[in-house]
Amino acid sequence: MSDAGGVPSPVQEMLDELHTRVRDVDAGEVATYIPALGKADPALFGLALATQDGHVYTAGDADTGFTIQSVSKPFVYALALHDRGLNAVLRRVGVEPTGEGFDALRLEAGTGRPLNPMVNAGAVVTASLVDGDDHGQRFQRIIDGLSAFAGRELRLDHEVLASEERTGDHNRALGYLLRNAGALRGDVNEAVGVYFRQCSIVVTARDLAVMAVTLAAGGVNPVTGRRVVGADTCEHVLAVMATSGTYDFAGEWLLRTGLPAKSGVSGGLVAALPSQLGIGVYSPPLDRRGTSVRAIAACQELSARFGLHLMRPAQRTTPVLHRLLRGDAVSSHRTRRHLEREALRRDGRAILACELQGDLGFTGADTAIRAITDELDGVRWLVLDLHRVNRMEPVAVNLLDGFAARLRGRGVATVVAADAGSGPLAAAEASFASLDEALEHCEDALVAAGRSARLDPDAAVPPEEQDILRDLPAEMLDALTPLLEERRLARGQVLFDPGAAPDEGAASDETLYFVVSGGLVAQVMAGDPPEPVRIASMGPGTAVTKLVLGDDRIAYRVVADEPTVARVLTAAAVKRLEDTHPQIVEALHWAMARHLAARLRQADARNQAMIGSDARRGD
Amino acid sequence: MSDAGGVPSPVQEMLDELHTRVRDVDAGEVATYIPALGKADPALFGLALATQDGHVYTAGDADTGFTIQSVSKPFVYALALHDRGLNAVLRRVGVEPTGEGFDALRLEAGTGRPLNPMVNAGAVVTASLVDGDDHGQRFQRIIDGLSAFAGRELRLDHEVLASEERTGDHNRALGYLLRNAGALRGDVNEAVGVYFRQCSIVVTARDLAVMAVTLAAGGVNPVTGRRVVGADTCEHVLAVMATSGTYDFAGEWLLRTGLPAKSGVSGGLVAALPSQLGIGVYSPPLDRRGTSVRAIAACQELSARFGLHLMRPAQRTTPVLHRLLRGDAVSSHRTRRHLEREALRRDGRAILACELQGDLGFTGADTAIRAITDELDGVRWLVLDLHRVNRMEPVAVNLLDGFAARLRGRGVATVVAADAGSGPLAAAEASFASLDEALEHCEDALVAAGRSARLDPDAAVPPEEQDILRDLPAEMLDALTPLLEERRLARGQVLFDPGAAPDEGAASDETLYFVVSGGLVAQVMAGDPPEPVRIASMGPGTAVTKLVLGDDRIAYRVVADEPTVARVLTAAAVKRLEDTHPQIVEALHWAMARHLAARLRQADARNQAMIGSDARRGD
Structure with missing residues (x-):
């Protein structure tokens, strides 16, 4: 030992x-x-x-x-x-x-x-x-x-x-x-x-x-x-x-x-x-x-x-720009419906996220600004992620703020992702605790900027446009729709909290929630004392499931992020469907598998884009 | 614009x-x-x-x-x-x-x-x-x-x-x-x-x-x-x-x-x-x-x-220890069978991964070593992740190497995760390009250290012990097993590469590969010129599927990491099963959904543990 x-x-x-x-x-x-x-x-x-x-x-x-x-x-x-x-x-x-x-x-x-x-x-x-x-x-x-x-x-x-x-x-x-x-x-x-x-x-x-x-x-x-x-x-x-x-x-x-x-x-x-x-x-x-x-x-x-000589030149220093991510290749953890995903894929290059790292004094800030300036073509939202910045001198705040102000004058919004306590930039449009929330903010703005009637975030998404259901044959959809129970959630209301009281029995495993309007966030408890930390969010047209499987080691709470309407497929309804329309249950299983696979792919897309931009660090 | x-x-x-x-x-x-x-x-x-x-x-x-x-x-x-x-x-x-x-x-x-x-x-x-x-x-x-x-x-x-x-x-x-x-x-x-x-x-x-x-x-x-x-x-x-x-x-x-x-x-x-x-x-x-x-x-x-005064004291500096991760809460991207997962959950605290950040000169290395020393109780594998280190002075290499040598004398192996070119530590047991591979190495060692006959990594895993199949009733398993075709893969042989030539038709979507012995890795192409980057690996007892779903934007290649035996469920076999045993196909769908959900949860467990240890940075 x-x-x-x-x-x-x-x-x-x-x-x-x-x-x-x-x-x-x-x-x-x-x-x-x-x-x-x-x-x-x-x-x-x-x-x-x-x-x-x-x-x-x-x-x-x-x-x-x-x-x-x-x-x-x-x-x-x-x-x-x-x-x-x-x-x-x-x-x-x-x-x-x-x-x-x-x-x-x-x-x-x-x-x-x-x-x-x-x-x-x-x-x-x-x-x-x-x-x-x-x-x-x-x-x-x-x-x-x-x-x-x-x-x-x-x-x-x-x-x-x-x-x-x-x-x-x-x-x-x-x-x-x-x-x-x-x-x-x-x-x-x-x-x-x-x-x-x-x-x-x-x-x-x-x-x-x-x-x-x-x-x-x-x-x-x-x-x-x-x-x-x-x-x-x-x-x-x-x-x-x-x-x-x-x-x-x-x-x-x-x-x-x-x-x-x-x-x-x-x-x-x-x-x-x-x-x-x-x-x-x-x-x-x-x-x-x-x-x-x-x-x-x-x-x-x-x-x-x-190695204590005051005048010693530094050894190898990594670039101040750790990674560049673009909105067409990397997205937030928000699960978005089909139409929004298409809009992001098409126009997402207008979002540029820059992860800075190391010491940001005069030199670091100056180098970062010059490197970012070279990448700004077509960009309308610039995310500055400061989580990897170890040291932030006043001059760096000053230079980055001046940069954000100049960008604003040219129609580019700057959004900051930083720990609380990192100097906020006065000229930034918004500031978030995580890169994920900053990306989500920019995506929302991009979707809103190109919004069509079908993408109005305030409109309700009917069952036939729900991502999981949209490939279901019409007759199945007709049989399913009456079984969906509407639930209205106030902001902050908990939809489910499997960590708090684990459900038992297979029946409740199959409960599905479809977001009709508003939005949900998934949270885990972290820290001491534990506080909810947001790890993902779900918009209208998407679904969240309460699968409780084999070796559960982690659980989300799901909470309404704003006044939200959801449609719920209860365990009892699934039971009824199994008797009357077993093929619908099978189709739902299949659709859920697709949905999970898509979420995995989304996570992996982040991985890939990040790996890709890591590779360019060799420049 | x-x-x-x-x-x-x-x-x-x-x-x-x-x-x-x-x-x-x-x-x-x-x-x-x-x-x-x-x-x-x-x-x-x-x-x-x-x-x-x-x-x-x-x-x-x-x-x-x-x-x-x-x-x-x-x-x-x-x-x-x-x-x-x-x-x-x-x-x-x-x-x-x-x-x-x-x-x-x-x-x-x-x-x-x-x-x-x-x-x-x-x-x-x-x-x-x-x-x-x-x-x-x-x-x-x-x-x-x-x-x-x-x-x-x-x-x-x-x-x-x-x-x-x-x-x-x-x-x-x-x-x-x-x-x-x-x-x-x-x-x-x-x-x-x-x-x-x-x-x-x-x-x-x-x-x-x-x-x-x-x-x-x-x-x-x-x-x-x-x-x-x-x-x-x-x-x-x-x-x-x-x-x-x-x-x-x-x-x-x-x-x-x-x-x-x-x-x-x-x-x-x-x-x-x-x-x-x-x-x-x-x-x-x-x-x-x-x-x-x-x-x-x-x-x-x-x-x-x-802010150029040579004698100026630094502004806010983040701690040199960015995150501490433990093997019971965070695992590599290797998909492991049930028994291995249990072993890791039970004994994983013996793996401690430390992400260092910032400048590693004398002070940074010294501070990191003292902080890590406080966390070493029960640890047998120490991973030092240097990817967030911006600057590495020779003295830091010297101190970390001395630390690794002293740890080795006490039965603790040090494993380094770092970009190529970061000074390797002579006293480290191994060095990897990513934290993920370093974790996988330590997990393998931990599993091997507590190995039972059933966990022997060189033994073949029979169908009834495959994670996806182990809950299938015996009669279904008996019907399914003869349909599985054995395939032997040499190291480096490509199992599939959906990115290269997309399959068409629903049938091929359902092909499943069970790893019997050896191991597979999933790769994406990244960089310019593109080179394969490993993003996950799969050991015996696990399965990989070739689902081609709706809005594909990314695809793995799957390659044998060593001489590997897999059992394949072909599209034709699934077709036959649908006629003779439709309930097996449904059970497989369900099992695949569970498997995907479990993989998502694994990814989220990493998230949560990381969020948790991020929260402790406030100390």
């Missing part, structure tokens, strides 16, 4: 393997200029990877605490952008790479701004920009905000803080230079003090991965489900991390890993891939530019093995 | 509108330090957008020629990386942003390398690294390479070249400083001369868009279909453009547009979004940092309106 439940995760195994390999990298030096950091064990190595759905993989010392140091900078920058807005923050702190180290003293000529928020000078100013009336409130905002990014309450390491404060003269000097240049306002010691405390917050590699994935996910922490900052802010922070996150190593870092990142002097590092994942690493030994040696090795390997 | 053919493109209209708005931006100065550039008309404004499938949208002066200047740098860097490899080029030219202008003189302390290939010093060294024995050959390599990026033969502007040469002392000084630092070898004037000529190549905004999309597409020019450089090279060039493409404006550029880009002094600019598109702009007036003012405005608007 299988023991599939406990199957190990291939990602976990790959991460473990990578951790084992990188653990042996034995280079770099633990930073000592903050004496408390110098005590860190150089062998420590924690690795964590958090996914956008909130799963966290870890390897090694991923739950070992350390002070966050400079890795705090992008998150505090995010809080400042959130609290002040991009332009207000840009006026105080630039976003240009310095080409220099973390302690660069250079300020922008003319404005006195620090060059970016990832160097210490920029970080001190950034910390002064978060909400708060005084430095105490601002630090509270910072530790609360970082806790929200991490999804747990973070705390200070007072020993490291005391050490930072004792040895922080370089940062104090920066503070005075900033105030001298007009870049920093208020008390320098208080401003630098907030920055010291920010750097002394204790995190783990696991925390950093969650913080990073919160940026990657557009500002909602996927573990807690809580929004921390807005999506625009994340875009901006990640862009600054890409150009300046690892100081004078930022260019080569981005070239080699393709991941926006931020390193810190205690050996921590965050990296993020937008819409995908966050990585947190902790390993104290640093290279000469201040980045953790094992973090560089781990991220380069992760990027290469997992 | 509709006039859909000439519907205008919404993208074209948005681009025209944007061009009109940005044209009115009236700031910046035309560069004059190369006198010939100073003559450019400041009103010129060309905009082009090239898509990854090779379509080019243009607005304004997109076909006006101008000298490429610094926009050549990323493309020559790409050629150098291609000719020398990343590490060899990195030893000579760094990739760190300078935080300074295009003419920065700073070289890296210690190595003497220029900081990056986007400043002039780096570009002069880069140009010396492309293939060629002398400066003439190197320039030929450059103009040929840039022509390949553009998809047409590019030429020099000799007037601008002469002007560059006359006024190029700053670049000559750079050349000597480079040679002094050991960064440049050989004759300085020749090296700088190649660079002057590289800058004097004439391009248009349209050319730049195609050059940019060639980088975005991973090195294959989508207009010509020709590979220019490798995908890794494109990754690296785009990363350097992201950090250094617009000199001391690179940080804010990436923050605001999210597009790797390169600007030039003549007013040209390229921008690229990986796997999506390339943008080319030409407008001579520059801002104080040397970037075209209208190019900045146009790219910021394009990025915002079309």
Whole structure:
């Protein structure tokens, strides 16, 4: 037997393997200029990877605490952008790479701004920009905000803080230079003090991965489900991390890993891939530019093995247009009478259904529109089926809506089939939950457009025009007609529900319902709690049967879709017919077999047309 | 009537509108330090957008020629990386942003390398690294390479070249400083001369868009279909453009547009979004940092309106697991005899089919594996249906294969359903073109695993165990059996092909084929040229009928899938039965109706199970 439940995760195994390999990298030096950091064990190595759905993989010392140091900078920058807005923050702190180290003293000529928020000078100013009336409130905002990014309450390491404060003269000097240049306002010691405390917050590699994935996910922490900052802010922070996150190593870092990142002097590092994942690493030994040696090795390997480079060109991509279906070859699940079927076969090419798939951003929508435009000759109804679309950007809604509006101006109606919640198109004529209902809508419109008196959907269909009966000899029809009992159904009234109370005995198997006017729908119950889902519909001139056969495993409910008149052949009437006109019963059996065969063929026609259009995907 | 053919493109209209708005931006100065550039008309404004499938949208002066200047740098860097490899080029030219202008003189302390290939010093060294024995050959390599990026033969502007040469002392000084630092070898004037000529190549905004999309597409020019450089090279060039493409404006550029880009002094600019598109702009007036003012405005608007920011978090994404289907609720299109159906109903939960969808990179594969792992209890056959997967990265193949290998170790077989060309999984037991065939394979295995003597697929099924006949009274069966003619079919032999030569007359309608051993498949012809596509299969104990009814629009061919024995009820035999045993003919009609109804129900069961599992997507 299988023991599939406990199957190990291939990602976990790959991460473990990578951790084992990188653990042996034995280079770099633990930073000592903050004496408390110098005590860190150089062998420590924690690795964590958090996914956008909130799963966290870890390897090694991923739950070992350390002070966050400079890795705090992008998150505090995010809080400042959130609290002040991009332009207000840009006026105080630039976003240009310095080409220099973390302690660069250079300020922008003319404005006195620090060059970016990832160097210490920029970080001190950034910390002064978060909400708060005084430095105490601002630090509270910072530790609360970082806790929200991490999804747990973070705390200070007072020993490291005391050490930072004792040895922080370089940062104090920066503070005075900033105030001298007009870049920093208020008390320098208080401003630098907030920055010291920010750097002394204790995190783990696991925390950093969650913080990073919160940026990657557009500002909602996927573990807690809580929004921390807005999506625009994340875009901006990640862009600054890409150009300046690892100081004078930022260019080569981005070239080699393709991941926006931020390193810190205690050996921590965050990296993020937008819409995908966050990585947190902790390993104290640093290279000469201040980045953790094992973090560089781990991220380069992760990027290469997992294909995480931001600039990587996509692999094979399927066409955005999954299938094109035309109304003369594919029809809805509506069972239609003979005359309607003929009209659809003749004119159905005026209905074009396009199944789109994949990501619909600018490129997807643009490609789809160009491909559809090439197929529009003679089309009057365009169905856009969005069920296979995985992602729908606002620009795609915008472009498709513009397309629908332009089509409307040329006499082409657009009908959308999409899950609830997919952005509806304002210029569409109608929107349905399924492709089937959308097709049915277009077919109805096509039949109505070419309608003759005999096809008037509101007129009653007499027995001799019923599909099942129309080949019956006149004398049989005359004998049968008086046995048909009229039944009037209100909209929503259930005609039968074999699933609810199974009929017994052969007699009831043979009950037939002829639709005279109105229409019926067949439904199955699905979902939890179960709700009726429409799977087919039947118009005037068609029949539905209540056959209960051998290995029943499924049953329709049949419900009136609108005020409906049906004629019913009851079990008792069939009994009578068997005595008086056995040949009519045989003819009915035969006709039902034909009818079922035709329905099967209809289902298979869909198959074939779909297979056919699948085949053209090779283009 | 509709006039859909000439519907205008919404993208074209948005681009025209944007061009009109940005044209009115009236700031910046035309560069004059190369006198010939100073003559450019400041009103010129060309905009082009090239898509990854090779379509080019243009607005304004997109076909006006101008000298490429610094926009050549990323493309020559790409050629150098291609000719020398990343590490060899990195030893000579760094990739760190300078935080300074295009003419920065700073070289890296210690190595003497220029900081990056986007400043002039780096570009002069880069140009010396492309293939060629002398400066003439190197320039030929450059103009040929840039022509390949553009998809047409590019030429020099000799007037601008002469002007560059006359006024190029700053670049000559750079050349000597480079040679002094050991960064440049050989004759300085020749090296700088190649660079002057590289800058004097004439391009248009349209050319730049195609050059940019060639980088975005991973090195294959989508207009010509020709590979220019490798995908890794494109990754690296785009990363350097992201950090250094617009000199001391690179940080804010990436923050605001999210597009790797390169600007030039003549007013040209390229921008690229990986796997999506390339943008080319030409407008001579520059801002104080040397970037075209209208190019900045146009790219910021394009990025915002079309959602092009590299760091943008995704909008709504559908789950990677589209549907889960279980073998007790959903079956293949194989028509199976009674006993097999019972076995599947009882044990079918051991078959789990998972339809994956969307992009399968690291995140998609990881999410899918975790979701499937939660459902594996009691499963022995796992079907992975990849038909809805739009993109399959190597890492996803890697992870899924690792998963399949781990499952195999626990007694679970993995079966893949995928289009040809989707990477097959080495650890999978089998691979099929359709979900249906994959399901059939697993069902066969399940039936075989629980096989009794009566279910032996190689044993002949006698008439009394044929599904259609098993409820017939013994005396009818005794009368019918002698009329059945045995027919032996070789693999591939056609049993009937109603599409090819329609039978006439009612008699032939009633011919029935009972499968005694072996198996049949139903095929339709699809594609261009038409090829048989399998749509259903029939095993021993089942029957296939050749009903030719009213509005035939589709027809199966029925073909033996393996050496097969069938028993045939011919039209002549039916004729005889009608005279001697009319009640047998009626019973057969009835049984056929039941059989068709059961097939319909089978089709609907698929529908219902699929609807049911669709509903669970809301989780």
